[in-house]
Amino acid sequence: MRLTAVIAQFSSQGLADLGEPELTAWVERGWIRPDQSGEDPVFHDIDIARIRLIHDLRTLMQIEDETIPLVLSLLDQVYDLRAGLRAVLRAVEAQPEPVRQAIMAAID
Amino acid sequence: MRDPYEILGLTRDADEAAIKAAYRKLAKRHHPDLHPGDKKAAERFQELNNANDLLSDPERRARFDRGEIDAEGHEVPPRGGFYRDFQGGPGGERYATGSQGDSAGFTEDDIAEFFARQFNARHHGGNFRAAGADLNYALTLGFLDAANGTSRRVLLPDGRALDVKIPAGIEDGHTIRLKGQGRPGIGGGAPGDALIEVTVAPHPFLRRVGDDVIITLPVTLQEVVLGASVSVPTIKGTVKLTIPPGSGDGTRLRLRGRGIRAGHQFVELKVAMPPGDEPALAEFLRGWKPAHPFDPRKGMEEA
Numbered sequence: 409m410r411l412t413a414v415i416a417q418f419s420s421q422g423l424a425d426l427g428e429p430e431l432t433a434w435v436e437r438g439w440i441r442p443d444q445s446g447e448d449p450v451f452h453d454i455d456i457a458r459i460r461l462i463h464d465l466r467t468l469m470q471i472e473d474e475t476i477p478l479v480l481s482l483l484d485q486v487y488d489l490r491a492g493l494r495a496v497l498r499a500v501e502a503q504p505e506p507v508r509q510a511i512m513a514a515i516d
Numbered sequence: 517m518r519d520p521y522e523i524l525g526l527t528r529d530a531d532e533a534a535i536k537a538a539y540r541k542l543a544k545r546h547h548p549d550l551h552p553g554d555k556k557a558a559e560r561f562q563e564l565n566n567a568n569d570l571l572s573d574p575e576r577r578a579r580f581d582r583g584e585i586d587a588e589g590h591e592v593p594p595r596g597g598f599y600r601d602f603q604g605g606p607g608g609e610r611y612a613t614g615s616q617g618d619s620a621g622f623t624e625d626d627i628a629e630f631f632a633r634q635f636n637a638r639h640h641g642g643n644f645r646a647a648g649a650d651l652n653y654a655l656t657l658g659f660l661d662a663a664n665g666t667s668r669r670v671l672l673p674d675g676r677a678l679d680v681k682i683p684a685g686i687e688d689g690h691t692i693r694l695k696g697q698g699r700p701g702i703g704g705g706a707p708g709d710a711l712i713e714v715t716v717a718p719h720p721f722l723r724r725v726g727d728d729v730i731i732t733l734p735v736t737l738q739e740v741v742l743g744a745s746v747s748v749p750t751i752k753g754t755v756k757l758t759i760p761p762g763s764g765d766g767t768r769l770r771l772r773g774r775g776i777r778a779g780h781q782f783v784e785l786k787v788a789m790p791p792g793d794e795p796a797l798a799e800f801l802r803g804w805k806p807a808h809p810f811d812p813r814k815g816m817e818e819a
Contacts, residue, residue: 441610454602458611461549461599469544483549484611487603490552490627491612494604497630 409451411442414459426463434462439480520567520580520587522671525654525715528581532572534717538656539568541689541715552600553627565592648699648708655680655692655712659719662686663729663751663776670712672697680712685727685776688716721749727779733757734788737797740764750774750781757783 409417411431418426434440435449439462442449451459465471465479500511521528524538542564544550551557569592571577579585602608653670665684669677678697686692691713698708722729729751739746743761747754750771757769765787774781790797 443607443610452607453597454599454605454607454611457597457599457602460597461547464543464547464549468540469547470540487552487600487608488612491604491608493627497627501630 409456410448411451414451414456417456418459418463423463425467426459431459434459437477439476518563518587520570523563523567523654524571524656525713526571526656530571530656530717532574534656534658534715535568535571537717538654538715539564539572541713542654543568545713549599552603558598562592562594565595646702647705648701650708651698651710653710653712654715656715656717657682657686658717659722659724660751662688662714662716663724670710672710678710682714686714686716688714690714722751724776727776729775729779729781730784731781732784732786734786735759735763737787737789740767740785740787748781748783751776759785 411428415426415428415431418424431440435442440451440455440459442451442455462476462480465476466473471479500508503511521530524530524535524542526534526538530538543561546557546560546564548554548557548561566587570580570587576585580587603611651672653672655668655670657666657668661682663685665682665686667679667681670680671677678694680692680694682692691711694710694712696707697710700707721731724730731748733746733748735744735746738744739759740763741761743763744759745756746759748757748771752774755771755774757771759769763769763785765785767785769783769785771781771783
């Protein structure tokens with residue numbers, strides 16, 4: 409989805425306060441990183457969900473603009489850690505039962 | 517749908533500011549994207565949105581209060597597409613902080629499930645014990661109730677009612693822990709606790725700094741120049757305050773021991789000019805030579 413289509417979609421959902429200058433600024437600050445592989449930046453589902461999240465942080469939770477990067481950075485780290493932990497757990501699950509037991513006993 | 521007042525931890529007489537404050541606070545706490553591992557967060561967030569939607573519309577709230585409509589069937593459309601639902605999917609690597617952002621499909625909370633599965637397997641056929649989960653509640657108090665302390669009845673979803681003693685001076689955002697009032701434990705484990713998060717609604721005139729209470733009190737020109745005895749609201753009712761002659765705009769007076777617990781109340785005077793024309797005052801000022809002439813804007817020229 410192009411930027412204008414994203415704005416139109418949010419506006420139809422009653423989020424008229426989310427305008428083009430705002431979204432452009434978020435992209436410039438790196439809060440939103442659309443797919444830049446083509447000529448125009450393209451916003452995928454994950455980008456749109458993240459825009460919605462930033463909108464919630466700013467309007468619903470009244471977090472100041474200067475604090476947003478901190479929140480996003482911590483969130484990104486949490487999601488990264490979860491992805492990493494998930495990979496470890498998948499590896500553990502693929503092990504034979506005695507190895508699994510030994511690992512779980514070591515964690516406990 | 518549960519009672520919207522109960523969901524937001526409000527009493528029936530809560531005003532708009534209290535509703536807004538409670539909703540914002542709880543939304544901040546339960547936003548699903550901030551709780552990627554908690555499956556119930558989306559449900560709670562939805563419940564909050566429904567409750568807020570109903571109570572923040574005065575007309576619908578009034579109809580609900582009169583029993584003309586119930587909370588059912590007025591829900592806002594469920595909101596899908598939370599960030600957490602896409603994170604880890606395609607495009608997720610653009611927001612990864614490290615080098616590895618790739619992680620293929622996963623179930624809603626596979627991490628918690630994995631641990632549950634492993635631990636259950638290990639304790640299979642035996643003495644698996646686990647502590648009960650904590651239960652979270654929200655409670656919104658008026659400024660005066662929070663300052664003076666009170667007691668409140670909190671209704672639990674299982675029908676129990678808990679009388680909760682609120683200590684004087686409780687602060688906004690504080691959590692009261694009721695030991696053992698949460699979910700029962702498994703296999704003889706200890707029950708969880710009930711956690712009650714308190715929101716304190718603002719007062720129209722009084723504000724709090726630590727245990728001191730501050731009020732900005734409008735006074736007339738005569739009262740501040742000539743002195744007067746005026747009534748001032750405090751957290752324990754109205755008291756008389758003597759304004760000494762020769763006070764000024766911004767003069768701060770102390771009501772000793774009238775704050776929260778051992779705190780004081782401070783009264784900041786704010787001179788209110790007469791609303792209409794005062795020809796006699798204007799005439800007087802034309803002929804008035806101050807005994808102490810001064811420039812109130814002294815030092816501002818450089819700025």
